Amino acid sequence: MPTTHMPLPAACLETSVVIVIGIDPHKSSLTAVAADDTGHELAARRFVVNAGTFTQLISWAQRWPQHRFAVEGAKGLGRGIAQQLAATGAGVVDVPATLAERARLLTTGGGRKTDATDAASVARVALHHHRLNSVQPEDQSTILRLLTEHRDDLTHERIRILNCLHGLLRDLVPGGAPTGLSADKAAAALRGVRPATATDACRRDIARQLLAALRRIDAQLNTNETELSQAVTAAGSSLTELPGVGVIMAAKILGHVGNVTRFPNADHFASYTGAAPIDASSGPRRRHRLNTGGNRQLNSALHIIAVVQAHHSDLGRAYYQRKLGEGKTPAEARRALKRRLANVIYRRILKDQKQAHPTAA
Known part of the structure; x- marks a missing residue:
């Protein structure tokens, strides 16, 4: 495990200077680069990922009495090391890969890409x-997110199996398989199948599997729905009291939030979900465009809730009709209803979390 040492500026010897250690994680290795408050690289080291990686990283970081960590993709490849660091109470921030890439392209070096330059970019971000x-x-x-x-x-796999099963029954049953195919409907259809050829017998056997x-x-x-219900209850959430929000939808929202x-306020939360339009003004012209970014899972959840409320909730339907009346x-x-729902959900989750942890509020 090679270590690169660089001369330490005098300012870095002062305990008041906080050193940022950027980490670029990979499956089999991670590279750490320490940078001072000006972005100057002090040292770099590559660690092989094994049972001793965390201990080696902590020992290496002790060279700087005041330090904190920045991990690229702390919810992806960097999850393991980021969680180990967070469990010790160390200061750790999650640096999105897109920000790290922009920082690397803005530095000198012609856009060269190595693990060390990536880790240094993470630190600078x-x-x-x-x-x-x-x-x-x-x-x-x-x-909640795992569940x-x-x-x-499971749902995607179920759809794939149903499509395959529907195709086999189409060839085995005169007139094809029934719409809205389920396990019981497929079993009923298979009970009436009498293969006339060896090929049809093969189709029937695969269909049974x-x-x-x-x-x-x-x-x-x-089983998963039962576990989700228990997990939502354990989270102390009241989201299910909102029209259009069931246990599964509440679990998805809480898991991603x-x-x-x-989020400093409801506007930041709405932007994160993609429910807030993006300012696209130029000169005297003031305009906004649709936000196609944000968390697409949360955006999808808001869309489903908005559709339900627009047709089955008095308040949601009234707001939806009012917007239609405005042209x-x-x-x-x-x-517009999605944007309003983002505010409602943000306030509801914030209230629930403050009640669950009053000292942290």
């Missing part, structure tokens, strides 16, 4: 960007 998310130890929101992501995987897999996934989905206090198109009125 942490020095100059003051709204990075602090890495928090995993909590109930992490459980909802697992449910999405797919049916067994479908029943297994249905059972897993039922995490600690809502990381907005149905899509524009729905987007």
Whole structure:
């Protein structure tokens, strides 16, 4: 594990100077670069990822009495080291890969890309960007996100199996398989199949295997919903009191939001969800455009809730109809309702978290 040493400026010998250690993580290694408050690189080291990586990193960082860490992709490849650091109470921020890339391109060197330059860029972003998310130890929101992501995987697999099963039944049953295919409907259709050829017998056998897999996934989905309900209850959330927000939707929102206090206000939260339009003004012209960025999972959740409320909730329907009366198109009125819902959900989660942790409020 090679170590690169650079001469330390005198200012870095003062304990008041906080050194930022940028970390560029990979599957089999991670590279750390220490930088002072001017962005000057002090030292760099590459660590092989194994059971002793964390201990080696902490020991190396002790050279600087005052230091903090910045990890690229703390919710991705950097999750492991970021969580280990956060568990010790160390200051750790999450640096998005897009910001680190921009910082690297703005430095001298012709855009050269190495693990060390990436880690140095991560450190520089942490020095100059003051709204990075602090890495928090995993909590109930992490459980909710894991459960909802697992449910999405199960749902996608169920759709794939149903499509395959539908195709086989189309060839086995005169007139094809029924619409809205389920495990029970597929089982009923298969009971009437009498293969006339060896090919049809093969199709029937595969269909039976797919049916067994479908029943297994249905059972897993039922178990998952029970676990989600328990996890939402344990989180102390009242989101399910809102029209259009069930247990699964509440779990997805809470899992992706995490600690809502990381958003300074409702406007920042709406921007994060992609529900707030983006200012695209130029000169005297004032205009906004649709925000196609943001967290797409939260944006999708807001869209579904808005559609439900526009048709089945008195307050949501009244707001939607009022926007239509103002001359907005149905899509524009729905987007306005999404923006309003973002505020409502932000305030509701903030209230719930303050009640659960009054001392942190």
